Amino acid sequence: MIRRTGWGLAVLWPLLAGSVHADEQPTRPTIKANRWQEDWSVLKDPALHTQPLDSLKYIPLSSANPFTYLSLGATLRERFEMNDASGFGVRNVARDRYLIQRFQVHADLHLNEHWRVFTQLEDVRAYDKTTVGGADQNRVDLRLAFAEYVNTFDSGTFKSRVGRQDFAFDLQRFISSRDGPNVRQSFDAIWADWETTHWRFIGIASQPVQYQDGRHFDDKSNRDARFHLLRVERLVGGKNELSAYYGVYERRAAHYLDADGDETRQLFDARLGGAAMGFDWDIEAMLQGGSVGSKDIRAWAGGSRTGYTFDSLAWKPRLGLQLDIASGDRKSGDGTVGTFNPLFPNGYYFSLAGYTGYSNLIHVKPSITVKPIDKLSVQTAVGLLWRQTTSDAVYTQPNLPVAGTAGQGERWTGAYGQLRTDYVFTPNLTGAVEAVHYEVGRTLRDAGGDDSNYLGVELKFSW
Numbered sequence: 004m005i006r007r008t009g010w011g012l013a014v015l016w017p018l019l020a021g022s023v024h025a026d027e028q029p030t031r032p033t034i035k036a037n038r039w040q041e042d043w044s045v046l047k048d049p050a051l052h053t054q055p056l057d058s059l060k061y062i063p064l065s066s067a068n069p070f071t072y073l074s075l076g077a078t079l080r081e082r083f084e085m086n087d088a089s090g091f092g093v094r095n096v097a098r099d100r101y102l103i104q105r106f107q108v109h110a111d112l113h114l115n116e117h118w119r120v121f122t123q124l125e126d127v128r129a130y131d132k133t134t135v136g137g138a139d140q141n142r143v144d145l146r147l148a149f150a151e152y153v154n155t156f157d158s159g160t161f162k163s164r165v166g167r168q169d170f171a172f173d174l175q176r177f178i179s180s181r182d183g184p185n186v187r188q189s190f191d192a193i194w195a196d197w198e199t200t201h202w203r204f205i206g207i208a209s210q211p212v213q214y215q216d217g218r219h220f221d222d223k224s225n226r227d228a229r230f231h232l233l234r235v236e237r238l239v240g241g242k243n244e245l246s247a248y249y250g251v252y253e254r255r256a257a258h259y260l261d262a263d264g265d266e267t268r269q270l271f272d273a274r275l276g277g278a279a280m281g282f283d284w285d286i287e288a289m290l291q292g293g294s295v296g297s298k299d300i301r302a303w304a305g306g307s308r309t310g311y312t313f314d315s316l317a318w319k320p321r322l323g324l325q326l327d328i329a330s331g332d333r334k335s336g337d338g339t340v341g342t343f344n345p346l347f348p349n350g351y352y353f354s355l356a357g358y359t360g361y362s363n364l365i366h367v368k369p370s371i372t373v374k375p376i377d378k379l380s381v382q383t384a385v386g387l388l389w390r391q392t393t394s395d396a397v398y399t400q401p402n403l404p405v406a407g408t409a410g411q412g413e414r415w416t417g418a419y420g421q422l423r424t425d426y427v428f429t430p431n432l433t434g435a436v437e438a439v440h441y442e443v444g445r446t447l448r449d450a451g452g453d454d455s456n457y458l459g460v461e462l463k464f465s466w
Contacts, residue, residue: 034430034465036182037169038109039121039147043074056466074111080104082185082461084355089134090399091358091443091452093406101132103139103185107146117154123147127185138184138350143219146189159199167191167212172234173246173274174285175349176306176361183350186214191224203236205248211347227255230346232270243277252346257295260396260409261332262340264296270346284309295340302343304329304361310370318373323384325370331363331395335410341395348401353386354421356439356457360398364416365389378427388416390446397447405450412446435461 029045031053045051046061047069065071085100109123125146129139149166169180169189181188192209213225234248250270257266274287284307291302310323329343345361353359359366370384390397396404397416419441426434439457 037171037180038076038078038107038123038465039111039149039168041074041076041111043111044070044072044113047072068115070113070116072113074113076109076111076466078105078107078463078465080106080461080463082459084460085458086356086455087457088453088455089357090403091405091441091447091450091455093447093451099133102130103132104128104130105185105187109147118150118152120150121147129185137214138181138186140216141186141214141222142216144214144222145220146187159197159202162194162196162198164192164194168194170194170207171349172248173276173287174306174308174352176287176352177272177289177304177346177348178232179347179349179352181347181350183352183355188212188347190230201238203234205232205234205236207232207234229253240277241279243275243279245273245275247271247273252344259295259332259340259342260404261335261342262295262298264298266293266295266300266344268293268300268344281312281314282310283312289343291344298338298340300340302330302341304343304345310372318375321372323370323372325366325368325384327361327364327366327368328391329361329364331390331392333392333394335394341392342402345402350400353400354419354439354457355437355459356419356441356455357400358419358439358441358455358457359386359388360400360402362398362402363391363395364398365391365414370421380425382421382423384421386419386421388418389414390416393446405447405452407450408446412449413444415444415446417441417443417447431465433463435459437461 029048029051031051032041032043032045035041043060046057059075062073063069064073082103084103087098089099105125105127107123107125109121111119111121113119123146126143127141129135132139145167147167147169149164149168151164153162167189169187171180172178179188189212190209191212192207194207196203196205208231210224211228211230213223215221230250230252232248232250234246236244236246239245252268252270254266257264269292270289272287272289276285286307288305289303291300293300306327308323308325310321312319312321330341332341343362348361366386366388368384368386370382372380372382374380393412393414394410396409398404419439421439423437424435428434437459441455443452443454
């Protein structure tokens with residue numbers, strides 16, 4: 004089956020279909036970032052009830068069918084953040100210290116081997132944050148609610164899903180569930196795919212969820228935006244993953260520095276990822292066409308992460324190199340919009356600090372990652388950034404232009420240092436600390452920006 008970074012659907016597919024081979028020894032499932040990917044039907048074996056409250060992870064509903072059951076769960080993430088200068092301080096935002104909290108509870112109802120209904124409620128809050136945006140807070144609302152049908156045939160596996168759901172692909176450069184910020188991204192969507200040993204075909208029609216925090220349960224489909232996709236995946240050369248997709252992104256009343264109006268953006272994306280003999284690689288490129296108002300879109304981007312791991316050395320050091328480039332708008336008033344739209348980017352991709360958006364940039368990031376012990380990883384990295392064109396602005400996440408930078412200054416944007424540690428206390432409890440220091444270039448400094456420091460300390464408990 005095809006392995007997915009951040010998805011693990013290769014493992015999920017046969018489990019969802021109930022096709023565990025007789026000679027395979029069942030084990031407890033691993034807690035996942037996307038809780039709907041877990042399959043707790045293995046707890047029908049009482050011998051695997053080894054933790055408190057296991058009786059709530061598998062509640063049998065039929066004595067005749069062990070795949071008719073209810074599974075309950077919860078996730079609590081607490082993160083303290085300190086940011087010296089959000090948006091480089093151009094908007095004169097003082098040092099901010101705050102706590103963000105994400106609490107989710109879910110119920111996974113399996114009607115039989117093929118049908119299930121998954122629901123998840125969440126309460127997301129930002130305490131003492133100076134500026135609270137749409138990705139910071141969403142109090143008591145419905146995050147996920149979908150019905151799913153899965154069936155495995157001799158020739159392959161079919162899956163369909165209807166309702167409020169999330170999806171992410173590859174390294175989540177452009178399509179992600181947005182796990183970095185406090186409020187994750189959901190879609191009201193229809194999903195269908197067909198998977199064989201080497202191939203997978205996916206179709207999606209969706210509207211992103213519009214998050215609102217005026218009252219409880221007030222989130223709704225964003226009628227001003229649509230996102231549709233056709234994707235094909237293939238295993239090549241063993242376990243290397245080759246994928247491509249065509250997508251359409253639509254948004255009413257879009258605003259860019261050189262264009263306003265309804266946006267229809269056509270997407271063409273290709274990616275190759277894999278690993279062999281200590282090397283690992285992930286390379287992706289996207290072309291974007293279409294229109295914003297009366298102006299044509301001609302935008303593009305590419306990214307790669309490559310590395311080599313010295314498995315025979317102590318701490319198993321990995322030397323990595325990340326390269327990214329995304330187009331900007333090269334000439335104002337020429338009838339063409341060249342600013343790349345990063346769509347639904349992953350807040351983790353550059354860093355948690357949010358200083359870097361995937362528009363109009365050139366990014367070079369060497370890194371070293373070590374594992375002093377099995378449960379601890381430590382990464383140090385240095386990022387160097389330029390603008391792809393000085394005619395366009397410097398952008399922060401997700402694609403917000405920094406005022407006073409478009410058409411001004413030089414290409415050099417700045418450099419940052421990053422230190423991140425991740426520790427697995429138990430299968431249910433993880434922790435992370437990330438620190439980022441950003442030295443701004445002259446263009447940002449002339450626009451009123453300043454050097455920035457970020458610190459994030461996180462604990463996440465999942466049951």
